[in-house]
Amino acid sequence: MNRPCLPLQRLLRQLPRLVLLCASGALAAPPLPYLPPDAEIGRIDRIIRQSPELRAGENLLAAEQANRRRLEAGEHEWTLRLGGQRRRSTPAAAPAEGFGEWNAALERPWRLPGKADADAELGAAGVGVAEAAQRSALHAQRRLLLTAWFQWLKADALSTQWTTEAGLLAQQAEAIRKRRKAGDAARLEQVQAEAALAQAEAQAAQARARQENAALELSRRFPGLPLEPPRETVDPLPLEGTAQSWIDRIVAASPEVGLARSEARQAEIGATRAGRNRRPDPTLGFQVSRERGGEETVIGAYLSFPLPGEGRRAGADGAAALAAAAGQREAAAIRQADIEAARLHQSAAAAFAAWQASHAAAERLAQAGEMSARAHALGESSLAELLAARRLANEARQAARLARLEAFELRYRLQLEARALWPDEATLADTRTAQ
Secondary structure: OOOOOHHHHHHHOHHHHHHHHOOOOOOOOOOOOOOOOOOOOOHHHHHHHHHHHHHHHHHHHHOOOOOOHHHOOOOOOOOOEEEEEEEEOOOOOOOOOEEEEEEEEEEEEEEEEEEEHHHHHHHHHHHHHHHHHHHHHHHHHHHHHHHHHHHHHHHHHHHHHHHHHHHHHHHHHHHHHHHHHHHOOOOOHHHHHHHHHHHHHHHHHHHHHHHHHHHHHHHHOOOOOOOOOOOOOOOOEEEEEEEEHHHHHHHHHHHHHHHHHHHHHHHHHHHHHHOOOOOOOOOOEEEEEHHHOOOEEEEEEEOOOOOOOOOHHHHHHHHHHHHHHHHHHHHHHHHHHHHHHHHHHHHHHHHHHHHHHHHHHHHHHHHEEEEEEEEHHOOOHHHHHHHHHHHHHHHHHHHHHHHHHHHHHHHHHHHHHOOOOOOOOHHHHHHHOOO
16 A cells, blocks of 8 residues: 655644644634734744844743753862972981972762752753743733734724814814805804814824824834734624633633743752752762872872751752742642633623624714704704714714724734634744645
8 A cells, every 4th residue: 555645644643733723713814803914823923023022031041051051961070189298207217308299189079860860850941941931921022012003003093083073074164164154154153163173183183193102112112013004894703612611721821820830840840959969979089199209109099978967958948948839839820810811701702792882882873963964954953963963973983993993802812812813933833844
């Protein structure tokens, strides 16, 4: 029977991972609504990794890798001892004599069995902590990007809404001004229309300033990120799955929990190593000496054992206490992640319900504004009533826009915390290799 070709074998091995990525939406072709236009796989992280926080994490990882090599090699080194002396002999029945003598020794402490393996494990645990810290920093930058992006989108939505509203009020003020010249409108209506226009222009200017500030912060914090607002309006969807399933996924994927777990593992290995250190390492040495001016040569070896004291026992006890504390910090991180996941899911579900209510209110108030405009055109209502109806409709449209963006932001934040929005680069590298 023919064997499948190598690329097909790789694809079959990576099939479970590909299914997981498809389920998380990572391989979806269409772009995600209201996210940056280049938010596909890997490109966001390439932008984020330019940040000083991530580069500092890379340097710390390199330091821990060097520390692992140091621990694997051990701190014990060969020591060369050289000495010289002058011997003077004054026997009773002979004249005094003087001799030049010298001695040399080469010695080195040796780690007891088990200590080298413990040091290697401790070095690997340090690298694991640095890697977990780097993943946590990357996740924090992703959170920051998502928050800053939606702050800019909200500011841009308000700026657009107020600019549109100011344009409509400007047209209305111009129409009333013409009617005023023709003697078909009262002076009060012109004043009311111009006052409403001035207020809208002031709000538009403030909203534009907030939008520019948000864009400035986003572009300087994440250089290279294109600032393109969405061109289409997309309605949010309700959350899939149960609250507990989301909470379990978020807790399992939490970078804070992963970092606390890595630190607890490092502290546990450190306690084991400190316990082994209660038995001191012996020192093996070799020595040679020339005495009585070269008449005698002495060659020997020696073995020395430090006598353990209270300091070693205290160090082991302290390391055990630190390991217990790290275990408690891990438990606290799990509890905090569970609380935040439950709060985030509740907020995301509530944001969708708020958008539904805001959207319905905006539609009703828009209809009321159109009816007020027709009534005013027929002379059945005053300009003040029309302006009040338009103000309410404008506020409702603003609330609906912000509620839509809030629903998308919290939904994406929920997916981000569950690692279903932007997969890790390691997973993506495996997938590209399989393809």
